[in-house]
Structures are given as C-alpha cells and as structure tokens.
Amino acid sequence: MDETILSTVTTTVASVLAVGLVILKDIRSRRVLRREPHVNREYERGIYMDSIxxxxxxxxxxxxxxxxxxFFELCKILAExxxxxxxxxxxxxxxxxxxLHIIGHNVRFRVVxxxxxxxxxxxxxxxxxxxxGALTLYKHLIKQPDNSTPLKIRNSRRFYPYFKDCVGAIDGTHIRASVPVEIQGRFRGRKDQTTQNVLAGITFDVKFTxxxxxxxxxxxxxxxxxxALTRPGGFKIPEGKYYLGDAGYGNRNGILSPYRGVRYHLKEFSDHPPENEKELFNLRHSSLRTTIERGFGILKRRFRVLDAEPFWSFETQMEVVLACCVIHNHIMGVDPNDSIMEEAVCDVESQNQSGRVYQTRREVQEENREWTIKRDVICHAMWDDYKNRKNV
Structure with missing residues (x-):
C-alpha cells in the first residue's frame, strides 16, 4: 500500500513539474513576443528634422x-x-x-x-x-506705415496722384472660434459657425500694419x-494719410470708402467700363482694396489653424491669430515670393456677391462731411483725366 501511495505522489509531482515547465516556457515566449522594438528616438527625430x-x-x-x-532667420531673431x-x-x-507644424497644419499636440x-x-x-516669443515680436514686425506714397500707387497712372495719400487698406475677416456654450450666440455672425471678427490694416506690399x-x-x-481707434496703443493713422475701407465703415477721418449704390466689384466692370465719375472711382478703389483680401487669403492658406475649429482656450486662439500675422510679416520681409504667395489667389467676389452696398439714412448722416468732400474732389479729378485720355 505504501508503494502505491509513493507511486501516486511521484506521478503527481511529475505532472505538476511538467505543467510548470510548460507555463514557464509559455511566459518566456510571451515576454519575447511582447517586447517592443527598440527605437533610437533622438536619432529618428534628427533624421526627420534634417529632412525638412x-x-x-x-x-x-x-x-x-x-x-x-x-525659418533660420526666424530662429536667429528669436534667439538674439x-x-x-x-x-x-x-x-x-x-x-x-x-x-510651425501645429499652426501650419492644425494638428493636435498628441500627433506632433x-x-x-x-x-x-x-x-x-x-x-x-x-x-x-512670436507675440513679443509684434511691435517689431507689425509697424505703422511711413508717410511716403506706396510704389503700387506712385508707379501707376490709374492711381497717382489721386490716391497719393493712401497708405493701405483695412477690413475684417472671420476666424473660427471655440467658446463656451453660454456665449456662443454672440459669436455667430453671418455664418452658422462661431467666429471671432478680426480687424486688420495692410499695406500694398501685403504686410500687416x-x-x-x-x-x-x-x-x-x-x-x-x-x-481699435480709441483703445490705448490701438490703430493709428499717419497725419494727413488714410486707409481704404469698404462701404460698411463709411467715410470718417482717415478712412476713405466707396460710393454706395454704385457698381463696385471688379467683375461688374469686366464687360461694361465705367460710365460716370463715381463708377470710375469705385472701380479703382476696388482694384487697390483687393490687397486686404489677398492678405487674408495668403494668411489662411499658409496657416491652416485659422480655417479650422480650434482646440485650445479662447485667449490662446486670439494669440495664435496675432502670432500668425507676425510670422507672415517676417516671411514677407525675408522671402516674399514663395509658392504659397503664388498660389494664394483670393476670390474677392466671394466676400460679397451683391454688386452694390446700400446704407440707411442714419448711416448717410453719420458719414464725415469733410472726407466725403475729399472723396468727391478725387473722384472729379480722376474722371476728368479719364475722359481726356479717351479723347486723345
């Protein structure tokens, strides 16, 4: 009987050992299979950066x-x-x-x-x-224009001397915004999306001022x-100079707007030349003011983060807009003829498909009389020269 018990115990122990060996072998094999491949992160990172x-x-x-x-000039400025x-x-x-990866392609921190x-x-x-760092460069790269007549105006018989005191154009653009639910109603404009209204002034060499x-x-x-005009350190217009604005701003000190209720957009004149002095003024006003639309188009094409729903706080959203404008001005000063500039052909007509802009009686009364007279003087001189050239 003792021999039977001993035999049984021996068999049991052998079975347990065999099962244990199988389990141990399986665990070891699993460890080998689960081990992640080694990646030299610093090396791979360097290869990727060098490739760019x-x-x-x-x-x-x-x-x-x-x-x-x-890029290297931007790094140099930030470091110095x-x-x-x-x-x-x-x-x-x-x-x-x-x-630049994040603002250029609107990618999440996790992806980058x-x-x-x-x-x-x-x-x-x-x-x-x-x-x-980019925001600190704002005061160095986004500057008020000087008092000289822009080359685009000085070198054109269509614009000089009529617009000799013009230093640029102003307009607003809508940038996607992400805000708390309780205030979303205030951020819904003409489109269904929530946006922030961004005002910008720009020169004719496509630099933000x-x-x-x-x-x-x-x-x-x-x-x-x-x-913008009343806040401390806000929008300043050089003495005796002005910006071109759309009809929504009206005529005011330093802002020259087109005539309302008159043909304005360029496509309206493609087959029908101007027939009177107001139409001629609006045509040339529109030709110059396309610079601001072109600037916004380049900005949004270069930095895709401006045309997509943001994923950070609203304060950061505002700062990112300013930083993109700063970097845009930097690029315009260092390498203004890159491929993005060439590709960014802005469709001005998409901003306003109606050819005429009307105003209420109150808006008519609020227009600055002095600047309305100034516009009329420019308009008359331009029309007289236009007729004389046609008769030659």
Whole structure:
C-alpha cells in the first residue's frame, strides 16, 4: 500500500513539474513576443528634422509653411532677442519646428508628439514658449506705415496722384472660434459657425500694419474699428494719410470708402467700363482694396489653424491669430515670393456677391462731411483725366 501511495505522489509531482515547465516556457515566449522594438528616438527625430531643414525648398514649405531661409532667420531673431532659449532637452530649431507644424497644419499636440517622439506635456510647454516669443515680436514686425506714397500707387497712372495719400487698406475677416456654450450666440455672425471678427490694416506690399483679434463674430465692422481707434496703443493713422475701407465703415477721418449704390466689384466692370465719375472711382478703389483680401487669403492658406475649429482656450486662439500675422510679416520681409504667395489667389467676389452696398439714412448722416468732400474732389479729378485720355 505504501508503494502505491509513493507511486501516486511521484506521478503527481511529475505532472505538476511538467505543467510548470510548460507555463514557464509559455511566459518566456510571451515576454519575447511582447517586447517592443527598440527605437533610437533622438536619432529618428534628427533624421526627420534634417529632412525638412536640409531637403528641397518646396518640401520645407509644404511641411512648415515657409522656406529654409525664413525659418533660420526666424530662429536667429528669436534667439538674439532672448525670446527662446535652447535647453538640455530641446534645441531652438526643434521648438520652432513644432510650433510651425501645429499652426501650419492644425494638428493636435498628441500627433506632433508622436512625430517628434516627445510627450504631450513637452509639446504643450514649448508651443507656449514659441507663441510668447512670436507675440513679443509684434511691435517689431507689425509697424505703422511711413508717410511716403506706396510704389503700387506712385508707379501707376490709374492711381497717382489721386490716391497719393493712401497708405493701405483695412477690413475684417472671420476666424473660427471655440467658446463656451453660454456665449456662443454672440459669436455667430453671418455664418452658422462661431467666429471671432478680426480687424486688420495692410499695406500694398501685403504686410500687416495692425491686427485686432477677439471681437465676437456678430459684431459690426464699424464697432470693431471704433474700438481699435480709441483703445490705448490701438490703430493709428499717419497725419494727413488714410486707409481704404469698404462701404460698411463709411467715410470718417482717415478712412476713405466707396460710393454706395454704385457698381463696385471688379467683375461688374469686366464687360461694361465705367460710365460716370463715381463708377470710375469705385472701380479703382476696388482694384487697390483687393490687397486686404489677398492678405487674408495668403494668411489662411499658409496657416491652416485659422480655417479650422480650434482646440485650445479662447485667449490662446486670439494669440495664435496675432502670432500668425507676425510670422507672415517676417516671411514677407525675408522671402516674399514663395509658392504659397503664388498660389494664394483670393476670390474677392466671394466676400460679397451683391454688386452694390446700400446704407440707411442714419448711416448717410453719420458719414464725415469733410472726407466725403475729399472723396468727391478725387473722384472729379480722376474722371476728368479719364475722359481726356479717351479723347486723345
């Protein structure tokens, strides 16, 4: 009987050991299968950055929305002004690359973190650092125009001497906004989406001279302009000069608007030349003012974040708009003829399909009499010269 019990115990122990060996072998095999492949993150990150910064010009523009020369010059300016510092964890080049990826393509921090082998926390931290640096450059890159007559006007018989005191154009554009539900009604303008109304002044070489972001999409353009003109450090117009505005602003000190109820948009004159002095004035006014639409078109094409629903706080949304305008001016000063500039053909007519803009009686009364007379003087002189040339 003892021999039977011993045999049974021996058999049981052998079975347990066999099962244990099988389980151990299975666990070991699983460990081998579950082990992730080794990735040299620093090496892969360097290869990716070099492919952008030292590859073809067009690939660089496609990836970071600017050429090599614009990128390295931007890094230099940020470093020399002590706005961005290289850390033991990240170079200045990588910080700026990350920022440009995000605003250029509207990608999430998680996506960029995966591409650069960085944590979301790191991406967010350095995004804010570069954003702050770009905002500091606002006063250096977005400047008031000087008192000289722009080349576009001076070199054209159509515009000179009639618009010799004009320094640029102003207008508002709507940028997608994400705001709390309780205030979304104020941010719904002409479109169903929530937007912020951004006012900008621009010169005829497509550089921004002033940008005001943050107004609700439902706010009227003239209300936004009033705020810009009255706030401390706001929109300044050189003495004796003026900007071209659309009919919504009306004639006021420093703003010259077209005649209302008269043909204005360029497509209306394609087959029918101007028949009177007001139509001629509106045609040339419109030809010059397309610069502001072109500027907005270039800005939104270059920085896709401006044309998509944002995923950060509203304060950051306003700051991003300003930073994009700052970087745009930087590019215009360093490399103004890149492919994005060439491709950004703005359809001005899409902004207002109706050919005429009418105003209420109150708006007529509020127009500045002095600037209405100034517009009439320009209009008469332009029409007289136009008729004389036709008769020659």
């Amino acid at each position: 910064l030292y590859g073809s010009r067009q690939d660089c523009i496609d990836q970071i929305r600017m050429s090599h020369v614009s 002004n002590n706005l961005i510092r290289e850390t033991i964890h990240m170079s200045i080049k990588e910080q700026v690359l990350i920022f 973190g995966g591409r650069f082998y960085r944590s979301i926390r790191s991406i967010h931290r350095y995004f804010k650092v570069v954003l702050g 002033y940008v005001l972001a943050g107004w609700e999409g439902s706010a009227h353009d003239s209300r936004v302009l009033n705020d």
